[in-house]
Amino acid sequence: MKKNRKFHIQTFGCQMNERDSETIAGLLSKMGYSVTAERKEADVAVINTCSVREHADKRFFGTLGQLKKIKEARPDFVVCVCGCMMQQRHITDVIKTKYPWVDVIFGTHNIHELPVLLEEGEKEKENRTLFKKNGIMERGKGLISVWENGEDIVEDLPSSRLYRHKAFVNIIYGCNNFCTYCIVPYTRGRERSRKPADILNEVKKLAADGVKEITLLGQNVNSYKGITGSADVSHGETNNGKKHTDFADLIYMLQGTEGIERIRFMTSHPKDLSDKLIDAYKNCSKLCSAIHLPMQSGSNSILERMNRKYTKEQYMDLVAKLRIASPGICITTDIIVGFPGETEQDFQDTLDVIKKVCFDSAFTFIYSVRKGTPAEKYEDQIPEDIKHERFRRLVAAVNECSSIKNAAYEGRKEMVLVDGPGKKDPGKLAGRTEGYKLVDFEGPLSLQGEFVYVDITKSNTFSLTGELDISHV
Numbered sequence: 001m002k003k004n005r006k007f008h009i010q011t012f013g014c015q016m017n018e019r020d021s022e023t024i025a026g027l028l029s030k031m032g033y034s035v036t037a038e039r040k041e042a043d044v045a046v047i048n049t050c051s052v053r054e055h056a057d058k059r060f061f062g063t064l065g066q067l068k069k070i071k072e073a074r075p076d077f078v079v080c081v082c083g084c085m086m087q088q089r090h091i092t093d094v095i096k097t098k099y100p101w102v103d104v105i106f107g108t109h110n111i112h113e114l115p116v117l118l119e120e121g122e123k124e125k126e127n128r129t130l131f132k133k134n135g136i137m138e139r140g141k142g143l144i145s146v147w148e149n150g151e152d153i154v155e156d157l158p159s160s161r162l163y164r165h166k167a168f169v170n171i172i173y174g175c176n177n178f179c180t181y182c183i184v185p186y187t188r189g190r191e192r193s194r195k196p197a198d199i200l201n202e203v204k205k206l207a208a209d210g211v212k213e214i215t216l217l218g219q220n221v222n223s224y225k226g227i228t229g230s231a232d233v234s235h236g237e238t239n240n241g242k243k244h245t246d247f248a249d250l251i252y253m254l255q256g257t258e259g260i261e262r263i264r265f266m267t268s269h270p271k272d273l274s275d276k277l278i279d280a281y282k283n284c285s286k287l288c289s290a291i292h293l294p295m296q297s298g299s300n301s302i303l304e305r306m307n308r309k310y311t312k313e314q315y316m317d318l319v320a321k322l323r324i325a326s327p328g329i330c331i332t333t334d335i336i337v338g339f340p341g342e343t344e345q346d347f348q349d350t351l352d353v354i355k356k357v358c359f360d361s362a363f364t365f366i367y368s369v370r371k372g373t374p375a376e377k378y379e380d381q382i383p384e385d386i387k388h389e390r391f392r393r394l395v396a397a398v399n400e401c402s403s404i405k406n407a408a409y410e411g412r413k414e415m416v417l418v419d420g421p422g423k424k425d426p427g428k429l430a431g432r433t434e435g436y437k438l439v440d441f442e443g444p445l446s447l448q449g450e451f452v453y454v455d456i457t458k459s460n461t462f463s464l465t466g467e468l469d470i471s472h473v
């Protein structure tokens with residue numbers, strides 16, 4: 001391999017993809033590549049894709065179009081595409097026919113194959129053979145290796161982390177829930193939980209490396225079911241001689257890790273949010289008083305058609321229990337507007353829950369038809385203008401709540417973990433409170449990665465502004 005080869009990764013989508021990109025960066029670094037922030041300087045460009053909404057697909061194809069120019073100028077430039085879009089045959093077919101400058105395609109289940117794919121690509125530039133394990137196997141211009149489903153979890157892959165002081169930790173891969181609008185179960189396969197001991201080892205290593213905050217990741221962390229033979233890490237029942245660790249057990253287990261000060265998780269499905277987990281908020285001091293609890297809709301009939309398996313009333317009960325267990329807990333959510341069949345009354349039910357719960361913030365989405373999902377076939381799709389009009393009202397209601405919630409922080413002193421220079425104002429520092437509120441304030445860059453106290457002087461809809469309490473620094 002030539003010396004000083006560089007890679008560039010662009011990541012779309014959720015935290016799972018961000019975490020996967022850290023693994024991809026780790027694998028490439030181990031191969032001797034170094035990272036560059038400029039794609040035009042890279043020898044290898046990786047695009048890690050998301051397919052959750054149509055907009056994400058469109059952005060990806062736009063990016064691919066731009067890469068053609070670099071490829072024409074430098075035929076040695078290697079284009080790799082991966083992530084959730086690649087798990088769909090209709091997408092890889094389009095890439096093969098319309099974007100022949102793509103060199104390597106791989107999926108979400110075989111990231112560890114990247115070094116082999118790149119090396120094979122180098123060796124066989126003229127006559128590329130496509131090889132494969134359990135998915136598509138073909139011959140063509142580029143190398144393609146996409147596994148249809150995850151097999152055993154591959155442990156101990158290298159990782160180049162985005163931050164020194166905080167880290168994502170996968171605990172469960174895949175999703176079994178098949179919400180009728182969602183592509184994720186098709187792109188990430190069935191649920192597979194990592195072993196508690198493997199998770200604990202990773203967290204201990206992260207702590208030794210200076211990590212203070214971990215975020216446990218999974219599409220539905222509440223259905224985590226770790227199998228272990230070792231009694232010291234299991235609090236669960238014995239089943240066929242195997243012991244099960246559930247999600248709350250896992251938090252209790254990780255809480256003991258020295259050096260880790262904050263534990264977060266995402267995402268949590270309301271149907272599986274147990275009392276035991278709610279109790280963990282009382283008992284685990286390191287578990288941050290924050291939860292992302294996607295509601296999707298406040299209408300019971302829409303929730304049923306979405307296959308969410310809870311009602312508006314059950315959702316609000318969970319919120320009440322969480323607020324008793326962890327007073328002041330920051331509750332955020334995801335809401336979809338314009339799902340097939342949504343009436344004005346259904347939408348009013350959603351606005352009603354928003355008002356009653358008063359979320360700290362919410363990710364709001366216009367329903368997007370996804371090929372191959374049950375809702376694609378629903379006949380009562382909502383016209384675009386109605387979707388957009390409801391979306392505007394939804395955003396206004398959510399923002400009003402965020403402003404109310406944030407205003408309550410004015411005059412408070414908050415402990416903030418400093419991430420580094422702010423994205424909006426790089427002259428200031430930015431960090432997160434325990435409730436995951438974004439705070440910006442003046443201070444030296446040397447505080448990056450440290451816990452500091454900040455006096456909140458001003459609240460905005462999406463963030464807080466404050467002054468560093470120097471008596472604690």
Ligand code: SAH
Nearest residue numbers: 181182219267294334335336365366367368
């Ligand atoms: N596993 C997580 C969410 C993963 S996708 C959970 O179950 O909560 C993130 C969010 O994207 C979802 O919560 C949903 O609000 C939104 N989403 C998923 N599919 C969508 C679609 N087809 N159209 C619009 N929004 C969608």
Ligand code: SF4
Nearest residue numbers: 175177178179182184
């Ligand atoms: Fe998608 Fe539902 Fe699974 Fe979340 S729980 S990833 S919304 S299918």
Ligand code: F3S
Nearest residue numbers: 013014050051052084
């Ligand atoms: Fe997107 Fe895949 Fe995440 S579809 S939201 S990157 S799991």
